[in-house]
Amino acid sequence: MTHADERFDLCVIGAGPGGFAGAMRAIDAGRKVCLIEGDEIGGTGVKWGALASKTMWELSKDYAIASKTDRGYRCPDLKVDYQAVRDTVISAVKEKQYQLLSQLETFAPGFWKGSGSITYLRGWAGFIDTQHVRVDLLSGARKEIAADHFLLSTGSKPRHFSHVAVDQERILDSDGILGLAQFPRRLMIIGAGVTGCEYATIFSNFGQTQVFLVDHQERVLPYEDEDVSDFVSRSLELNGVKIFHSTQLRQIVRTPDHLEVILNFDDGHALVVEVDTVLISIGRDPSFRHLNLAAVGIAPDDAGYLDCDPDGRVKETIYAAGDVTHRPALVNMAVMESRHAVKHMFKLPASPLNFPNMSTVMFFYPAVAAVGLNEKACRKKGIAYRVGTYANALVPRAIAMRSIGGFVKIIVSDDAEQKILGMRAAGPEVSSTIMAVALLIDQGKNAADVLGAMFPHPTMSEGIQECLRLLMAKSVYKPEAFPELLHIRRWCPGKGFITPASPKR
Numbered sequence: 001m002t003h004a005d006e007r008f009d010l011c012v013i014g015a016g017p018g019g020f021a022g023a024m025r026a027i028d029a030g031r032k033v034c035l036i037e038g039d040e041i042g043g044t045g046v047k048w049g050a051l052a053s054k055t056m057w058e059l060s061k062d063y064a065i066a067s068k069t070d071r072g073y074r075c076p077d078l079k080v081d082y083q084a085v086r087d088t089v090i091s092a093v094k095e096k097q098y099q100l101l102s103q104l105e106t107f108a109p110g111f112w113k114g115s116g117s118i119t120y121l122r123g124w125a126g127f128i129d130t131q132h133v134r135v136d137l138l139s140g141a142r143k144e145i146a147a148d149h150f151l152l153s154t155g156s157k158p159r160h161f162s163h164v165a166v167d168q169e170r171i172l173d174s175d176g177i178l179g180l181a182q183f184p185r186r187l188m189i190i191g192a193g194v195t196g197c198e199y200a201t202i203f204s205n206f207g208q209t210q211v212f213l214v215d216h217q218e219r220v221l222p223y224e225d226e227d228v229s230d231f232v233s234r235s236l237e238l239n240g241v242k243i244f245h246s247t248q249l250r251q252i253v254r255t256p257d258h259l260e261v262i263l264n265f266d267d268g269h270a271l272v273v274e275v276d277t278v279l280i281s282i283g284r285d286p287s288f289r290h291l292n293l294a295a296v297g298i299a300p301d302d303a304g305y306l307d308c309d310p311d312g313r314v315k316e317t318i319y320a321a322g323d324v325t326h327r328p329a330l331v332n333m334a335v336m337e338s339r340h341a342v343k344h345m346f347k348l349p350a351s352p353l354n355f356p357n358m359s360t361v362m363f364f365y366p367a368v369a370a371v372g373l374n375e376k377a378c379r380k381k382g383i384a385y386r387v388g389t390y391a392n393a394l395v396p397r398a399i400a401m402r403s404i405g406g407f408v409k410i411i412v413s414d415d416a417e418q419k420i421l422g423m424r425a426a427g428p429e430v431s432s433t434i435m436a437v438a439l440l441i442d443q444g445k446n447a448a449d450v451l452g453a454m455f456p457h458p459t460m461s462e463g464i465q466e467c468l469r470l471l472m473a474k475s476v477y478k479p480e481a482f483p484e485l486l487h488i489r490r491w492c493p494g495k496g497f498i499t500p501a502s503p504k505r
Contacts, residue, residue: 004132004146006119008034010342011133011147013125013291016043018322018334019153020100023118025342027107030115034145035104036135038124038290043155044323045331046096048175053198055092056177057363059085060205064239064365067207071402080206082183089178121145126292130316136290149317149345152306153338154291156284156323164252164280170259171252171278174199183208184277188261190249191281192220194362197232199279201365204239211241212273214263218246221362225375227389227409228424232364235405235426239365244271252278286324310353312341319345330360357422359438361431366406369434372422372441373411375491384414384492385421386501390467391485392427394477397458403428408463410437412471414490418447429460437464447471 010026012019015037023035040047066075101120109117123137128144135143158173160166168176174195187203189196192215203209213220213236219229220236220243233243246266253260259278263271286305293299298315301307305326312319319341322334336353343350359371378385392398392406406427412418423437440450447468455465469475470486479486488501 003144005143006034007146007148008032008119009147010034010149010151010345011036011125011145012151012153012338013133014043014153014155014322015041015100015120016153016155016322016334017045017331018155018338019043019151021335022151022153022321022338022342024103025339026346027116027118029342029346029348031346032116033118034121034147035118036121036123036125036133038122038136038138040097041100042093042097044284045155045334046100047093048178050331051096052089052093052178053174053195053202054363055089056085056202057198057205059088060202061365064205064207068402080183080208082180082208085206086178086180124290126290127295128292130296130318150319151338151341151345152291152314152318152320152324153322153334154287154289154324156329157287158280159283159285160280161249161282164249166280170254170276171280173280177279180277184275186210186212186275187277187279188212188214188259188273188275189279189281190214191283192217192243193281193283194221196279196281197221197236198363199281200236200241201239201363204236204241205365207240212275213241213243214247214249215243215245216248223376224370225424228368228370228374228426231407231426232362232368235364235366247271284323284329288324311344312337312353313344317345328358328360330358333358357438357441359434361434363431364426366403366427367430368424368426369430370422370424371434371438372420374422374424375411378411378421379491382493383421384490385411386414386418386471386488386490387411388467388471389487390463390470390475391482392460392463393485394466394482395458395460395463397460397462398427400458401428406430408467410464410467410471412447412468414492418471420445420447420450423464425463427460427463433461433464436461 009031011034012023013036015035023033026033066078104118104120107118121135123135125133125135127133132146166173168179187209189200192213200211200213204211220233221229248264250262250264258274261273306314306320306324308314308320308325312321314320321337321341323329327333340353357372362368389407389409393404398404409424411421420440450468455462466475490498490501492498
């Protein structure tokens with residue numbers, strides 16, 4: 001019989017955004033919680049991923065704007081140092097980490113006078129059985145704890161090639177970016193997914209690095225509509241990024257002074273490119289290090305993830321959330337999953353966990369945001385649709401910001417209702433404006449519902465207003481006058497694209 005040093009209502013393994021949110025939801029229910037983390041508090045979402053990379057993106061964007069010469073001012077002595085950038089990023093990371101630690105200390109046993117408490121253990125946890133885990137503390141000591149429920153939120157780690165050794169010096173993954181001593185003179189990024197494109201944006205924004213981006217597909221972001229994918233490619237190329245499409249990495253040859261990257265193209269030819277640094281960005285794999293899942297009869301599925309029911313339960317009283325599940329590996333998804341799992345395990349009121357219209361933001365230059373269906377999805381589902389695209393070049397706020405690259409693209413059902421189905425947008429402030437459309441889709445609103453509201457001026461949200469007006473042939477600016485900036489298309493199952501695209505005025 002296992003003897004536990006202490007017993008808890010819930011043991012959360014992994015103190016990333018998901019694990020932390022789940023632990024706090026249990027506090028709301030007055031539960032006694034143990035939160036265990038052997039690495040950095042905040043996990044990938046803070047130290048290696050979202051917060052760190054977006055801080056670097058913001059700094060690079062500011063630098064790119066300061067470098068412009070079309071705004072009535074010039075900064076001839078503008079300089080940037082990678083170590084100074086790194087220090088700023090680390091400062092932002094520590095700011096968030098100490099917020100997390102401060103809250104954990106607030107609810108610590110013996111200090112918190114309310115119901116429930118959180119015991120934070122720094123160490124690695126592994127199952128003994130379905131009720132107990134052994135914790136190897138970073139101090140060198142060992143504890144055994146018992147819990148009525150477990151929430152696994154151990155996150156993910158960068159995926160590597162089997163034939164390429166990542167040394168975090170010249171060949172990096174995303175966890176090694178902050179270890180660079182200086183800006184690479186020539187950087188090749190292997191993988192043109194969201195993360196690869198974001199880092200291509202960051203390093204090209206700073207203007208100190210020649211960036212090469214290797215895309216194994218014919219186009220970046222192949223799951224998006226071609227106009228969105230093409231826009232991202234053009235933006236990267238205008239920023240100085242050289243993109244190799246339909247290309248695979250064959251080998252990296254290390255020499256004392258540089259790296260020779262051998263690329264295979266789908267048409268049969270090869271290319272050797274000399275660079276100083278390579279960033280491997282080909283996705284992430286769930287992390288189950290130290291968990292000893294076999295002790296509780298749990299194993300990842302063929303894809304490497306934990307198979308959960310709709311409430312996040314893996315087995316009996318063991319739940320999972322975040323990157324270890326099949327849902328998208330996003331911070332906001334991990335938070336929602338873990339909160340829902342805790343509500344389910346403690347029988348708190350909860351709605352089904354379902355996000356068909358989840359909004360996302362891709363931090364390129366300019367940023368791109370998405371929510372709901374795109375045209376590809378509509379055609380796959382056989383939904384007749386009407387789509388309008390309104391260029392930021394006609395939006396007063398974008399003109400005032402001297403940032404007219406980008407667009408608003410809205411899809412509505414091609415019927416009398418004109419229900420809003422999805423939006424894609426690129427340009428300034430899309431990370432904020434996308435949420436307005438996400439709420440409209442969740443509420444089942446149509447174009448006419450939205451146009452009854454008065455949009456503030458001058459704001460980027462007016463692009464949404466005018467795009468909806470465009471779809472109803474009521475826009476202030478007309479496609480007849482600006483055919484390169486305003487577009488409408490219609491598609492119907494069995495007929496394809498239909499003309500005329502616009503309704504009669």
